[in-house]
Amino acid sequence: MSVEIVVQVKLIPEADQAAALSATLHTVNEAANWVSSVALERGVPREYELRKHTYAQLRSWGLGAQAAQHVIKKVRDAYTALNANVKAGHLGKPGSKRGRKAETKPIVFRPEAAQPYDDRCLSWQYDTQTVSIWTTAGRLKNVRFACSAGALKTLREHRQGESDLIEGDGVFYLYATCKVPEAEQYEPNGFIGVDLGVVNIATTSTGYKAAGRGLNRHRKRQLDLRRKLQRKGTKSAKRLLKKRNRREQRHVANTNHIISKTIVIEAERTSAGISLEELKGIRQRVRLRKPQRVALHSWTFAQLGDFIVYKARRAGVPVVFVDPAYTSQQCSECGHVDKRNRVDQGLFICRNCGVVAHADRNASHNIARKGEAVWTAGRESRVPATP
Template structure:
């Protein structure tokens, strides 16, 4: 299983200057390669190399760096083609689609540059790296990371690492191929219901309330509106900084929630049952009152900006590392069905938070009721997917 480990570089002043110049140079070269590729109809990597490699070497770039620039550019066009095919850039003729199809891909000055083991070497005991730059190879560049990240790098790092710059700080992003734990046979399943008012509610009683996070995001939303209205260069710079801060905060929240759920499942020898995420933004509705926020404006932003899939991805990869079984189930009627008697009725949900069964009279929190339904479906999916233990017919 592949995971990403990020380490922070702590270079001296001269080393930082060399790294900054290197990123600017390689990305400027990548923009030139992109223009050539666009003019020639985005040829295959081998043909693109034939048209650009000599010029890149003439610009003073190393052989490996030139190869990585060409590959990075070609991969960017491959990704663009896949996004267009999947209609992630809207329909043909839309402003966004036309802009993507009629201009060469451009790279930011601080965009990531891949490094292989010929250009980058790690000294784990000293926590330093030796890295190629346009000013020559610089050694003893210190890096900082957690003990767990250092252990993963030492034991499982494979392939290339990316050098990036964010707000004047340099990071190396390495890929580690970590072995998965052996999956055990679960005694039962924990159902997880995802939402906005409550980010995640489990059938064991854990509830990750969204009130604090939604307040934080509402403050960020209001600040963005003010900065966008101001429109100055400093306001735009602060907007980018604030956007990254909110992304980090949301990712950290998702990590904490996922770890809590997986740890509980591992401790109780349970599996985890999640809803299929397709169409979740249509299923999760904005009801009034919902945190006293209107359906339009901020409420609409809150719904469509929350990373449901990312939380599910965190749960899945943490579960795989721990050997916890995970299944995905059909979410149909999980919010309308009574977990006690099985009665399905839209009227069972008089409000966003309340579930009242019209058949047996059970009153429960709506998300808790849904999580029990998801858990039951998970057990059915797991049982149906297991290998038959019935002896073969003689």
């Protein structure tokens, strides 16, 4: 078994190389927009059928054979994702205005959108930290890239499959797929419960508390800035808004990486497993005051959970998911359940035994105990019955 991760490297092209990369992205995405319109006209056929209607034209525009194939596949994959979102109800109820608009208009690709590259049009030279890459102006050689020592080691040992070229704010990046073997899972010595929230993004039963005031102040500043730019409404404001949104996404991902790494390292150090809440429906379960709702809906809890899971799999740390029902109302000392136990956002006072605790810490202990129960039940279910 292996864990599929994506390693990001930053390209450092010369001026002429940067111009060629930018022109290439603009060309392939313009071609993708044309393929998208053809796909919609023909009822979004399968990839092979779509290729018959578009491949020759793409080649006549100067796209290489592999680049043309990747453009067609990119378009078909985008429509597959759109159909999945419509069926899942992510674009509103069946027949909604938003859903009809998405299904009746061709998908549009930004000029800087990602373009996939396989090993026939992209090669890596790890010793010199350069790549050779296809462009519409010809093959570019000795394009330098920068990354951390750990990322370079991962690329050298585990890179497999395609890499995506993307331009963001005038900077070029390659996102390379790597398949890292999973470590052998050990027998856990207890579980670390992880409670997710708004005031504190993650609180563990071992005492770790992530986020808090500093992060929430940063998010509030970003929200205020977005509102100002949205009210202004000019083209430059919209460009700045997109740039700020991308920066905020990077900030969120970086924060989630730090939180998940800290939790997994602690579990590995103590030979413990990790017990996580089932994330499905978290936004519907939590009842918050109006100012907190934006914070809840803007934070990527699913991304944090995914980061914890893949880092744990790489380290051999067992992970279980538990039902979070009543974890904030139940006393972790005596087990008494009462919604009045949760006095406010941060305070828990048991109505039965009188114990006083931080509300998130109390919930994390309940999640840890549920994790042990789930793990034990899973082991017992795998033991063959005695004759």
